[in-house]
Amino acid sequence: MEQISKVITVEEHFMSEKVNGEYQKLLEKKNLTLAQKAKANFIQQFVAKGEITEVGEKRLEFMETHGIDCQILSYGNNSPSYLDPKQAVVLCQMANEELAGYCKQYPGNFYGFAVLPVGDTGAALTELERAVKTLGLKGIIFNGAYQESYFDEDRFFPIFEMAQELKVPVMLHPGEVPTEVAKTYYQGSWPVAVANVFAGHGIGWHYDAWVQYMRMILSGIFDRLPNLQLICGHWGELLPYYFNRMDDMLPAAFTGLLHNISYYFKNNMYITPSGMFYEDDFLFCRNKVGAERILWATDYPYCKPENSKMYLEKIKLPFEEKEKIAYLNAENLFGI
Secondary structure, eight states, X not given: OOOOSOOEEEEXXXXXXXXXXXXXXXXXXXXXXXXXXXXXXXXXXXXXXXXXXXXXXHHHHHHHHTTOXXXXXXXXXXXXXXXXXXXXXXXXXXXXXXXXXXXXXXXXXXXEEEOOOXXXXXXXXXXXXXXXXXXXXXXXXXXXXXXXBOTTSGGGHHHHHHHHHHTOOEEEEOOOOOHHHIIXXXXXSSOHHHHHHIIIIITHHHHHHHHHHHHHHHXXXXXXXXXXXXXXXXXXXXXXXXXXXXXXXXXXXXXXXXXXXXXXXXHHEEEOOTTOOOHHHHHHHHHXXXXXXXXXXXXXXXXXXXXXXXXXXXXXXXXXXXXXXXXXXXXXXXXX
């Protein structure tokens, strides 16, 4: 069995203790529902473990144990991006500066995605340019819809336009589903904790992410910005399983787009496993989008699958494809 030269994982998370402390102060002033309180408590218990706020020796030890050479870090829960711009601008700057500091402290081991104050487009553009040109960050992360508004809206277009200009990818990570959707679709006779997972990482936010990506495609943004690149986790948030159906039901002749739906996914999006190391899903998606469009990811520390490198080495694919997935695609996309 040939050994892979390097492993870069691109959907790994961190949180700033300082930024999260300020976030919690703002959260305490809100009138939260029972479900929101339960989720907030769960997040704080997770943060208290210290894994997500530590970017240093313990994380490097995990990486070495499981054959990972480099992590591309992005902000986890309680992202400052979606706060009121009055607070978001400063807290995004703080988060980006802290992350850039880790990247400089451990060169080659860590790179990062920037968070932006998306509620203020002008401020978001200023911070994006600073994050890339001055701080050396390599992309942008958004977490779900912004105040139940999706990113196909015209007000967000300049952010994606600048991302293309700067040649940095955008990760559209799932986020909370709209409140009414959560209530209608996912709450029932089961406990609140079950409803939260059902509406979130159990399945709900994957459907919501699917809607987000489809809205982006149908808006025509990739016809306007043909070099824009998005990163889509969790094996494509269900989209690859419906390529044939969507191309049949929503062909270019009907939507007015230049191409069918699957074209944009195969040319403007990369997918990651997000720690979902399921061989049947892996091989299905490889057959749908090609090895050139898959990036490796463990979703650390939310998921901590063991032997990441060995898993890739054992999967039944040509060795040159394993190398692309393990690190070559990431090096090309992020310019590292």
